[in-house]
Amino acid sequence: MALSGLDIYKKLPKTNCGECGFPTCLAFGMRLAAGQAQLDSCPYVSDEVKAELSEASAPPIRLVTIGKGDKAFKVGEEQVLFRHEKTFYNPCGLAVLIEDISSDDEVSEKLKQAKESQFERVSQILRADLIAVKNSSNDAGKFAEAVKKVKDGIDFPIILISNNPDAIKAGLEILKEDKPLIYAANKDNFEAMAGLAKEYNVPLAVKGSESLEELAQLVEKITALGVKDIVLDSGTRALNETLRDLVYIRRAALKQKFRPLGYPTITFPCEEADDDYLEAAFAGIYIMKYGGIVVLSSLEPWKVLPLAVLRQNIYTDPQQPMQVDEKIYPINNPDENSPVLITTNFSLTYFIVSAEIEASRVPTWLCIMNVEGLSVLTAWAAGKFVPEKIAPFVKKCGIEEKVKHRKILIPGYIAQISGELQDELADWEVMVGTREAADLPAFLKKWSA
């Protein structure tokens, strides 16, 4: 049962020292109860009280890690129902389903898709995250062979799918060191599956069959057996029912702090839709609400790109502007005579300006200055894109080694700083560019003519 802020306060030191970042112990207790603070922030809580409060201070949705190393996939630990309330933390995972009855060519093709469907957007790599291997043959030996093939072919975290504990054990023997997710414990096999999860120290998916109440009871039985890392599947395979259950699970975890449903989820649009387009549409819905892992039948670029972009947009922090890296971007193979432009690292600004330069076909150097992701006018108004900061950036960014000339084009919206910038950049000729990016191609063509 979750403790109230007042209950927690009674166990705190009550010295109001403020070291936790809150002015009083009561304020800290309230935030802790709401899942908006970490118990570790108070250095004066005894181990005994820590143990008592661990339930209250645990995140309402448990963080589950699948796989190891660089590509380990983390899911859960979400704290809000809606992104604009704070942010979503751990992006949902895109997985591809590989059956152990598939031919070698089919398996190779899906692994190839998983490796190749990668895209860079706003300085982030967008791609799929997991491979789900399904024991469709019902043969433990065949399943183990398929798992080995996948393990040898790609270094993605793996989900082992079978109702048969013997098949899961065969897969786990191959992935002993790789921390796969095993799927799934149900009302008939949960004791054996929980035993395997404990023996191999891996997370366990729990699948319901009748209702969320039944799923919660099953989770309680499994946690009583000592399994902590759980992923939930309500068991429905119809869009409206799955979506309803995902919302209920998230609400129960966050609003009621109902621990048996306080885990991330897994969804299977690949089993719900009859064709690829519908499957992608269902996957988009589960990315938005509240799928933790979304299992797809294939990973063609047309499917991965829009889903990964949707995911990226939902899981970026709404309080942090999206930004690109501060550096010099060469566009259209520029040389030492090519024009030099400067603007801010707000991602929208970068994409619009770079697209217009590309369209112009004029070889150009685009210098992007870090102003914490603000647009040109906002950065200027905030004192971040002003002559005394632009000038040192131009001198240190390396553009002087790339071009023979000394002409630099600033955005038309900050024409008013051109005189002052000229004073700061005595070696350069400061030119004022267009106000709208759409007018850049004509401007650049004229300049390079």
Ligand code: SF4
């Ligand atoms: S650090 Fe601990 S003792 Fe100090 S105000 Fe915060 S909760 Fe109270």
